[in-house]
Amino acid sequence: MSKDIVTIRVDGLEGEAERGRPLLAVLREWGIEVPTLCHDDRLLPYGGCRLCLVARRDGAGALVPACSTAVEHGMVIDTDAPEVIAARRRQLQLLLLDHPMECPVCVRRGECRLQDLVLRYGVPDAQLPFLRQPKPRDERSPLIVRDPEKCILCCRCVRLCDEVQGVAALGVVERGLSARIATSLDGPLDCEFCGQCVDACPAGALVARPFTSEVPPWQRTVTLTTCSFCSCGCELTVESHEGRLQQVRASLDARPNAGKLCAKGRFGWDLLGSDERLTQPLVRREGRLHPASWKEALSATTAALHAARDRGDAIVGLGSTRLTLEDAYLFQRLLRSVLGTPHVDCGPGRGVRALVEGVLPVLGVPRSTASFADLAASDVVMVLRADPTRTHPLVKTELIAAVRRRGQRLILAQALSGELGPLAEHDLAIAPGSEVALLYGLARQLAGDPRLAAEAHAVEGFDAWREGLASYTTEAVAAATGVTAETLAKVVETLRDARALVVVVVTGHGIPGDEVAVARAASELLVLLGRSGQAGSGILVLGEKADAQGVVEAGMHPALLPGGRSAGDPEARALCSSLWGMPVPAGPGWSAREALPRSAAGEVGVLYLVGRDPVDVWPQAFAARAAVAGASFVIVQDAFLTETARAADVVLPVAILLEREGSLVNAEGVRRPLRRAVRPPAAVPLDGELFGEIAARLGARLPHGEALERELASLLAGPAPERPRFGVPPAPSAPVSGTGLLLDAAPHLFHSGSTTRHSASLNEVAPVVSVAIAAADARRLGVVEGETVSLVNGDREILLRAHVDRRVRAGQVVALWNSTSDGGGALAPDDDAPTYVEVRRSR
């Protein structure tokens, strides 16, 4: 559709603009100052504050609000006529009728949009008599304080909460002077605590309690960096003072998040100042860990590595998917080139597995092929495995906007509780772990389409693949997934009609099912539909941690060298060894899944764990405790004394999250910068600095600064993608079932794993030692809010406090994952199969 360009005249100057666009957007693009209080680019025009009034001189009315006036041909606009200024001043005077004038002591001093405009338009000289309405302050909610007396009823908070977040925890009640922003039944806030409302408030009516600071805004240091929790890679604006965190927000031009953050990304950072942070290295002497100097700890570390290398003992390095791209690269380079071991992995990084073992064999690249922009622009999106509301909140907001504004058709296939169901055209509450059966069932029907089959026929492996699909009959799929033949046929139609299709594979621990098989089947479905190479379509694998894509690019994987090159490819090895000046051991090395049992069997000399806590976080099936005990020497590099660190021989504390520099590659493959925004509580190094130091002590040099960037630049481009090919579908697995309630230990909105447990803010919103249960199940079992219940699976039992939650699906319980005492993971025999538990009242 071609744009309809018309000519308009603004302040005596003529220019061209697109017909129908909001006048405000055009004026601002032209650099003309138009004040607003209620406007937000992410929201529908509201026209509430009347500050964007401009004069129309072409006979179509006098003063019009620019935000809700569409551009028309021949418009003549005056933006700074005396009557415009007078109208704005009058409007501000009316707003101040009911506003407490305590600006010098207000928490918003210096960053208040209302105050700015009042100063700009000179209102205090003409204050109208006050007409104050007393409205009580609401301090009952965690993290957010509401001060309705300072509210100017611009409703940005109300509209953001509804239009962007899809929560609608706030609304306007009453009318006229009694109108006020209220919560449901005037209770405490029951919301996602994303804090968007606080950022949006142009006055001081909403305050983030953790960010109330004595330090005025103009004395703070502002740093733009990237969030390190999930793999969305949202840009953060971090305000600090003398290295200490004052406030976290996001600016409207931040990408990819456009001002949006989630509770973790905004409020979770207080964990950096946790008392439990390690401030100095620990070394095991006479069976116990003792504080040690850096010199002693590094000597012990290098001695152990040196000895293992000389003896030819296996050295295994497992790094976190939250490591920066640079640090992950240096880690694998230290292991491969300096220590000569091919055994480097990111542990059971579920997003990484989906990319490397699921997407790569089919699409020829170990990365997502769709972007967040594609997600927003495509007409059909299929979300598999879990609701991104809880795992990747930014993705949720993109889907809400796309469905509500553009009528995007959403297909949801997941077993666990979520919030997106009502928006979906097909909300398939499938049996846990049955995504693969669903995908192949859909593929079997679609492959019956002669046109699709004819096109896909050219792709390698199609015939064998199609043959393998034969067993995924409608009946078999219905039995495995619970999706009826009728619904399945409708989903097939929706997929067939898609002009642009994005398939989202959500990953994270505790989500039942095999992410590799799902990513593979989803990739094959895209190839069948001819959407794998099409712009605007593709697969989007959402890794559970910030740099899941980055560590793949960095080669922190037993089968891959940097840039996605195969570790088994002699040419790729030759390239790396020429660049590194040292031979690269023949791969592939052991994956974490292979290495841990070997370690338990005593085959590992040094186990080097960076930001990994297998004892606490990995499923029982990995027998991580035995693996740590079985290794001759264990090095743990972490910010906290984790369960694994307690069993280590050397513990090296490091800087994490906002304290780091480098970059992260988010789920859509965009490299995003990390800049040190706050100072670590003690002088602890970056992970990469430690790798460099250890290499130096072993007589080698690792690059840093520009040299490192040059190396990355020459390797990251990677080889050209291979052509897509089909694999052979596995035989349909038997439907799973169990007695009791399905355990949902997948990440949820307020906690993603072990790190967030140290955040007092997040714990205030969602205590970690709780289990959420649906009201119907609570009634049936006689469980009441707040009582202690035990969750039992076989001979394993954990005690948690019950929380009755309307968001939880009946037949399920939600508990935070971790494998030790109080986490749902302790009940899960392995991470793929669904776990069913019995809930017992402990009295």
Added chain:
Amino acid sequence: MTQRDLQGGAVSLPTGVDRNDDGAAPRPGDEREDRARVAVDDFPLDPRPSRDRLMPLLCLVDEIAGCVPESIQERIAGRLGLSTVQVQSVVSFYPAFRSSPPGRFRLQICAGTMCGASPATWLLDAVTEITGLGMGEVSDDGAFSLELRPCLGACAVAPALGVNGRLHGRMTPGLVRGLLRELRARDRGDRPRGRNA
């Protein structure tokens, strides 16, 4: 409206605003509220959450229960996929909706131009004086509640007073006094035993 109605004297007409009978209005938890709950649960849904069906459903509940209590607002929100505060927002915006039960006799004073113009605001003052009720209040015994309605649409017979959906036009101070006395007497006689202790 017939010719006879226009010829003077007190008139009594259905307002069309509120189809309750002249009988006693409900108290919380009674059978009408239960019926309203059923009506909410049976209300047809849009395929996707939307506010389009909120007004018709609120009108239906108000018609059945005489008010939209908070517990039913919550239920409506659940049924339509809205948040409770979004429902509260609409209920509190319209003076026609109330969240607490009205009196058994719901007195509605017309605030339209004609009723207001015919000897000023004496009708409101008179009702307030006789019943002791302020705007929006319910009497302690639950017999009367008083509210202002934007217009009852009975300008021809102004000033008008609505009582549980029946309209009493051409009010005079004497007629108001007599009407309220009669209602009070009917309330004592009609009130079922044991209810509304």
